[in-house]
Amino acid sequence: MGGSPHVTADTASPDFILNEDYRRKQKNILVLVSGNGSNLQALIDAELAGRFSVSTGGQSGVSGSITAVISDRSGAYALERAGTAGIPALPEEPNIGLSKAEQRNCLSDRLLYRARKHQADIIVMAGFLSILQGEILREYENRIINLHPSLLPKYGGPGMYGSKVHKAVLAAGEKESGCTVHLVDEGTDTGPIILQRKVPVLPEDTAESLAERIHREEHIAIVDAVVLMLNKL
Numbered sequence: 001m002g003g004s005p006h007v008t009a010d011t012a013s014p015d016f017i018l019n020e021d022y023r024r025k026q027k028n029i030l031v032l033v034s035g036n037g038s039n040l041q042a043l044i045d046a047e048l049a050g051r052f053s054v055s056t057g058g059q060s061g062v063s064g065s066i067t068a069v070i071s072d073r074s075g076a077y078a079l080e081r082a083g084t085a086g087i088p089a090l091p092e093e094p095n096i097g098l099s100k101a102e103q104r105n106c107l108s109d110r111l112l113y114r115a116r117k118h119q120a121d122i123i124v125m126a127g128f129l130s131i132l133q134g135e136i137l138r139e140y141e142n143r144i145i146n147l148h149p150s151l152l153p154k155y156g157g158p159g160m161y162g163s164k165v166h167k168a169v170l171a172a173g174e175k176e177s178g179c180t181v182h183l184v185d186e187g188t189d190t191g192p193i194i195l196q197r198k199v200p201v202l203p204e205d206t207a208e209s210l211a212e213r214i215h216r217e218e219h220i221a222i223v224d225a226v227v228l229m230l231n232k233l
């Protein structure tokens with residue numbers, strides 16, 4: 001038959017092979033957010049500064065790239081930050097007509113669909129308030145990380161988020177607090193800890209002042225944790 005010959009895997013050009021090789025080395029990072037997105041900004045800045053280009057065991061390295069941002073709140077400022085950085089960003093809100101359990105299931109499945117579509121290698125929950133469950137936890141086992149504003153296992157679990165955490169820390173008279181990045185498992189804030197950063201709790205602290213001190217450490221912790229993850233892929 002006439003016409004141009006089909007290009008098969010056997011006859012692929014060197015360019016094609018180089019592209020495949022490059023794609024293997026780029027690790028796609030999907031960031032999940034709910035609010036302001038200052039941690040997302042820390043990740044964007046870190047990528048721009050070259051922090052996500054890592055060498056693995058003497059071999060030529062891998063390079064992490066934030067390839068998508070998803071928010072479970074459509075008005076989240078984090079979506080604007082992503083847009084400004086030229087990163088595809090979209091809301092995926094829970095279906096309010098469903099029960100809490102159904103909302104979690106449904107949102108988790110939609111996020112899994114998006115993660116597959118974007119060929120995500122790592123999922124980073126950077127101030128993401130929804131709880132994941134189901135298939136996404138199995139398919140991305142050991143590849144989803146979450147940031148929590150306390151020294152887990154203290155002050156974690158259902159209902160422990162935002163200022164509630166800092167108020168509980170102050171009420172208990174703790175002398176230190178901090179933040180934790182951990183792998184996500186079936187529980188809430190229960191997965192293996194990747195790293196923690198500590199801050200002092202000062203006598204004059206309010207929930208706001210403590211949150212602000214911890215926030216600064218979160219921006220370092222989330223970047224360091226992604227670098228650790230990239231080193232393990």
Ligand code: GRF
Pocket residue numbers: 034035036037038039040078126127128147148149161162215218
């Ligand atoms: C952080 O304090 C994080 O620990 C908590 O939500 C906050 C998110 O901040 N889960 P931002 O949206 O990244 O600025």
